[in-house]
């Protein structure tokens with residue numbers, strides 16, 4: 001309810017925005033054009049333009065690319081057949097960044113660099129950040145923005161069939177994205193999209209193996225239901241906050257303008273009033289909207305892409321290694337913003 005209520009939002013109400021630390025100037029210059037940090041007409045315009053380029057047709061057209069990337073990664077995993085392998089490192093981590101690079105039209109040789117920038121930037125979202133973390137985030141933001149600027153300029157003169165070119169062309173009511181908005185949007189797509197997808201894949205494999213889920217749950221007519229249940233049962237993002245825009249009462253609590261409330265998506269997905277037997281993983285559970293991708297005006301723009309990656313990757317992994325087994329208890333990483341595994345050791349046996 002709070003996610004869908006316009007008394008609450010992501011952008012600080014006037015007079016409440018915390019001062020931008022000088023050490024994070026370049027980082028916040030990018031954040032200033034990020035739809036995730038905006039509300040009202042500014043958010044609507046940016047999101048509308050991005051959705052014009054990020055269409056379901058374009059996402060579906062990525063299937064052959066995602067299949068090829070999965071097969072290439074699984075060939076690499078198979079080289080270690082018979083031994084223990086960390087599937088998180090070998091499969092779940094490289095897949096989403098390669099898909100987003102292909103979507104954006106950025107060369108795949110850049111993946112490691114994009115990830116290094118993205119990791120340094122998202123590290124800022126920890127409450128225990130140090131000056132060294134801030135300095136690394138700011139320098140990553142500077143370098144990432146410079147790289148994207150040159151890329152956007154190249155696509156302006158030499159258009160291709162990639163998302164950057166389509167974002168440049170996207171137009172609504174005579175409005176287009178400025179270069180700064182294009183840069184922030186591309187960085188947001190990578191930063192918001194990469195790690196959550198890595199962890200959703202890792203958690204999905206862990207959950208399916210731990211519950212000895214029959215392979216039938218990955219069949220074409222059942223996979224979508226299974227994926228929704230994995231995302232409900234153990235989502236990779238648990239916490240988002242909202243500013244309060246007016247003195248108000250909500251669910252019996254009094255709030256003042258400028259207060260912040262924490263919304264626990266993971267807990268909402270286990271709410272006994274909303275779900276039967278919520279703590280049980282039931283891959284046949286009838287699908288209804290869960291909170292893994294949020295709700296309301298900030299509902300995840302990348303949800304169709306994330307679901308598609310899982311839809312392609314999971315059946316391919318289990319078809320290739322039908323006797324896949326956990327070889328060590330998976331551990332969750334001790335991180336603030338993302339809920340995900342630090343390792344996923346499995347024993348492989350190829351078909």
Ligand code: HEM
Nearest residue numbers: 035036192193196197200240292293294298300301302306
């Ligand atoms: C399983 C993977 C993913 C999960 C669980 C996830 C989750 C979320 C959630 C919960 C929000 C809303 C945050 C809020 O309300 O404050 C969100 C927003 C967003 N996500 Fe995702 N996400 C995933 C993958 C992706 C991917 C692959 C992309 C892009 C390629 C992406 C791009 C975005 C963007 C741009 C927003 C901001 C939308 C807005 O502010 O209007 N996400 N995501």
